[in-house]
Amino acid sequence: MNDKSNKPTIEKYKQFIQEGKFRAFKCSDCGAVIAPPLGSCYSCGSSKMEWTEISGKGRLVSFTVIHVAPEEFQDEAPYYIAIIELDEGTRVTARLSGFDPLKPEDVKLGTSMELTFIESPKGRKYLAFKAA
Ligand SMILES: [Zn+2]
Missing domain, CATH: 2.20.28 (Rubrerythrin, domain 2)
Known part of the structure; x- marks a missing residue:
């Protein structure tokens, strides 16, 4: 190498x-x-x-619910797209796991988050975060 x-x-x-x-x-x-x-x-x-x-730890700084998804993600809507500020200081865009996309009022900014992955029906993996 x-x-x-x-x-x-x-x-x-x-x-x-x-x-x-x-x-x-x-x-x-x-x-x-x-x-x-x-x-x-x-x-x-x-x-x-x-x-x-990456530690995989951070906090939720922003999120949105995608109801009308691009065609390739239609099977997955509605879903969250969130911005997580990692403990390392950088911000990443990722899915949220473990939150009901029909209840965004339950999602609180500043929540401590940890890394997980979710897999789409087509077997594609996404970065995702869940409440720590
Ligand atoms: Zn540098």
Whole structure:
């Protein structure tokens, strides 16, 4: 394995999710954790990235309920799309697990969340978070 093949890519990031793993990029220069992957560090602009493990812990900062989904996700609607701020300081978009999409009033911003995965009827895995 040379440096090039170890270089984090978005394709590999997505592949990890399908394998039930959540890895983020970490800036080799300043240590900022970046997920989903970007070409360069939002903090220092470096393009030197390495993989890092994520604690999977964070808190809910925003959410919305998708009632009318794009065609490929129609079977799954309604569902939540949420923004989670990870303990590592980066924000990710993910599904919510364990909340009734017809009762959004039960979902509270600031709730402590932990990583899980959900699988669609077609067998596709998504990052998801549930109440910790
Ligand atoms: Zn950086």
